[in-house]
Amino acid sequence: MTAGKQEGRVLVVEPTAACRGILLRARELDLETIVVSYDAGDRLLPGDVRDLADELMILDANDEGLLTAAVLALHEERPLTGIIAGFEFYVEIVARLAGRLGLPGLPVTAAGGLRDKALMRAKAAAAGLRVPRLTTVSSAAELGDAAAAVGFPLVLKPRDSAGSVHVSRADDLAGLRRAYDWMLADPRTDLGRGMDGRAIVEEYLDGPELTVEGYVESGTGDAASGTRDAAAGTVVIASVTGKFLGPEPTFVETGHIAQADLPRATRDAIESYVRDLCAALDLTLGPFHCELRLVDGEPVLIEIGARLPGGHIVDLVEIVTGVSLPAVMLAAYTGLDLGTVAPPRAPRAKYAGIALLIAPGVETAGAVSGWEKWQAGGDILEAELYVAPGDPVPPLEDFRSRLGHVIYTSDSHAEAVARFHEITASVHIRQGDDDA
Structure with a gap:
């Protein structure tokens, strides 16, 4: 290898556009890259991301069993140097895979708190950090009690989504019900994932x-x-x-x-x-x-x-x-x-x-x-x-x-x-x- 070049094999799960720099730097260092993606619908890879990958493996990364089997087979064929979540939806499964393969990764016990917004807030509050006043809901029947506990104005947001998807302010119970009903009825997906009804209802934070x-x-x-x-x-x-x-x-x-x-x-x-x-x-x-x-x-x-x-x-x-x-x-x-x-x-x-x-x-x-x-x-x-x-x-x-x-x-x-x-x-x- 020339100076600065590296040896290794890196797998990236469902990279979004922000991950282009990962693949570009890997190429500059002569690291081999494998991208795992469904590569269709709202998981269609950005063209420059696809072009930078040395190998593209098309599969449904939302299927943990399928992804796990594919990664284990790749590692057995030739050991991986690292595995990276291309978006936060894959942080937990990547942490589990990295732990299983002995690769650098987040603690498996931490990954849940970095994905579930209710658990995230609970852990932060337990450490003495200020978080919004909140409660959780899993059905429309719980919205009235949630609103009474939090008070208006408030914010509804899915527990484990991203990108401001179905994050909405409500100033009264009718508005909260409309926001929740739309969250459940929305036929669109985000990286192949729909809403499951689990959400947090929390105080509206007034500030920059x-x-x-x-x-x-x-x-x-x-x-x-x-x-x-x-x-x-x-x-x-x-x-x-x-x-x-x-x-x-x-x-x-x-x-x-x-x-x-x-x-x-x-x-x-x-x-x-x-x-x-x-x-x-x-x-x-x-x-x-x-x-x-x-x-x-x-x-x-x-x-x-x-x-x-x-x-x-x-x-x-x-x-x-x-x-x-x-x-x-x-x-x-x-x-x-x-x-x-x-x-x-x-x-x-x-x-x-x-x-x-x-x-x-x-x-x-x-x-x-x-x-x-x-x-x-x-x-x-x-x-x-x-x-x-x-x-x-x-x-x-x-x-x-x-x-x-x-x-x-x-x-x-x-x-x-x-x-x-x-x-x-x-x-x-x-x-x-x-x-x-």
Whole structure:
């Protein structure tokens, strides 16, 4: 091997677009990659992700028995170096497989708390961390008691979903019942999974929403560097990212800015909260994506996942910090040297943002106005539309409602915020039958 090249065989289960960097870095290091995917319907692989895989194994990864048999056969044929969950739905099965094969992975006992939002909150509360007031439901008959226990306004969300799917604010019991009935009736799936009726009903948190991107690596912490020992590793905070949301009652993410502009004391409180949260949930390995809200300046958990963030946040983080979270994930779940697999690089800009385009009220995409101004060049790094005239437009409910994006850089936070508003105010996706 030449310097920096590695030997090994890495399997990635149902990689989403954020995992492109994992496969790209693996290719640069001469690591062999195998992607396991259903590769159809809402699990159709992004083209660039498919192209970067050395081998594609098509099977239903939602069938744990089928996936387990396939992975065991691959490992027996030639040992795997690591196995990575391409999305949080596969965190538990990957933890079990890694434990069975003796590969780097999350503790099997921790994986449930990183997937079940009710269990996640219970573990955080037991560690003394502030979480929303909540209760759980599994049928419509329980909604009245749940609302009485929590109080309005409140939020309904599935216990183990992602991407803001069927997360909805309700201001009265009728609204709560409508949201729950729609959750059960929705025929769409997310990576082949539908809703099973299990949900949490929790207090509405009134405050700005942020995400925290970071990772856990083995080693000892250093107070001067802003790290702290967790259960079996050191928590490193890469970015606290500001978030823009669409109109409620849903919570569609419409943009992000890395890094958020926060007072030092607030930033310190957020970082301390997230480190303590990682310890409480026994999140001991690899990248995480934590969502929280500031309520009266105090961080309160929305959720944390042992996965890469979506919405191109990994790109924003790398632009402003030089940290490649996909490369960090590759190193963590193979046990390869972090400095070799994910060497630190110089930041490219002080701030980076993304405007995620939505079209409230539009059912079929038509003409797009204002788009020509935002083509890549200068401080505009990337611009892409996901729809063409005649394409159906999903209702404004979750990540599926986003119809395009523009990634840009800025020298100041105020400039980044202004650019976001300029983009979203100027680009309009019209109704398909609207000739105006």
